Amino acid sequence: MSQVRVLVGTKKGAFVLAADGKRENWQVSGPHFGGWEIYHLKGSPADPNRIYASQSSSWFGQIVQRSDDGGATWNPVNNKFAYEGTPGTHQWYDGTPHPWEFKRVWHFEPSLTDPDSVYAGIEDAALFQSKDGGISWTELSGLRGHGTGPEWQPGAGGMCLHTVILDPEDANRIYIAISAAGAFRSDDAGQSWKPINRGLYSKYIPNPTAEVGHCVHHIAMHPTRPGVLFMQKHWDVMRSDDAGDNWRDISGNLPTDFGFAIDVHPHESETLFVVPIKSDSEHYPPEGKLRVYRSRSGGEEWEPLTRGLPQENCYVNVLRDAMAIDRLDDCGVYFGTTGGQVYASTNSGDSWSPIVRDLPAVLSVEVQTIP
């Protein structure tokens, strides 16, 4: 029988939640790296036992952990992320030039085919790659160097490269997103990049339709239609049908189009999930009701999914990397909250139940489907 393994990064450690394909009884292991912030963990699609974890703290900086046995044991690998050449400057919050400085890894994206190859999205925004399982890291500097880098500005959470998507049909195509610079695409395996933000409208920046400067919160892609992308922007849920060249608003009847997390059903390429959050100044669900919204029409028309979720006095947030979907036939949807709950649905979102309720604030959720 298949297994699922949910990898949870929290403010105070990592947790691994494991179950068989029924997803009824869960084994919880952790905290791993107790007391440390775990921004993200992700397993290799090529070898599910290989997992990379980003461990950091304000005191001791960045650690990169690697497991070769599905999260049972871990070993630190190289934590040196040196920008290529002279890093130069980006814009600070007040618009003045500010030197590029490494702060932390926000996201690991393992290669689809090679467990030793993995991308790291970091703050201050840049993309790094390791081809030796984390023993060494090299910047793909064409991203920062493509021209608009000096114009990038941090979002409230820092200037982070938080999303990395690899095209399963074209090994040369990579998408990334940065808060608050926007989305970018490479068609030559990361050597050169171009902004893909046409159609985004951000009323809070001097030029609302600028080429860069948009606060993209997250992007999702369906693996069988890699040219179709879905985006949760600071405000607005967006869709592109041409690999990011053009975007259109699909927020439709959502109660608010602010939010962080977005994901796509693995078997239904027009079925999307978002978690609307009240506003950028009130990072909690509208009306104190935790609702996942599902669209089965590729956007515009959304239905609230509430069964099993708190519908009063709920004021948690769901962060950008804190939603994931397994690949089982009855697909499981998972998300974690800043209140420490990890909710699971084994019926595409129709109903939910918590796997765990009292973890530290959840920063990220990923799931591995193991045959």
Added chain:
Amino acid sequence: MSNHKIRVELPQHLRTLAGLTGNNEIFVEVVGDATQRALLDALEARYPALRGTIREHGKLKRRAFLRFFACETDISHESPDAPLPEAVASGREVFLILGAIAGG
């Protein structure tokens, strides 16, 4: 060239990261002049997982939320190439690496 066996006490998180158990201090062998730089170089050579956690990569600057104490004195701002106190170099006193008591 003189050898120094220097006693070092690490914060708990760094002990765990280095794979150390218990709460005891560790001994670090320094060959040549006993300076802060030589001590931290030797410490990182013995425990590579600590690289970048006490001093930032590159410039090897002390991380902002860490302090170095010896002989009941904060020596964080001493030059990294200044000799360590004789009591530390000789192993009578411990070189203490301390995390700022702040945050949640």
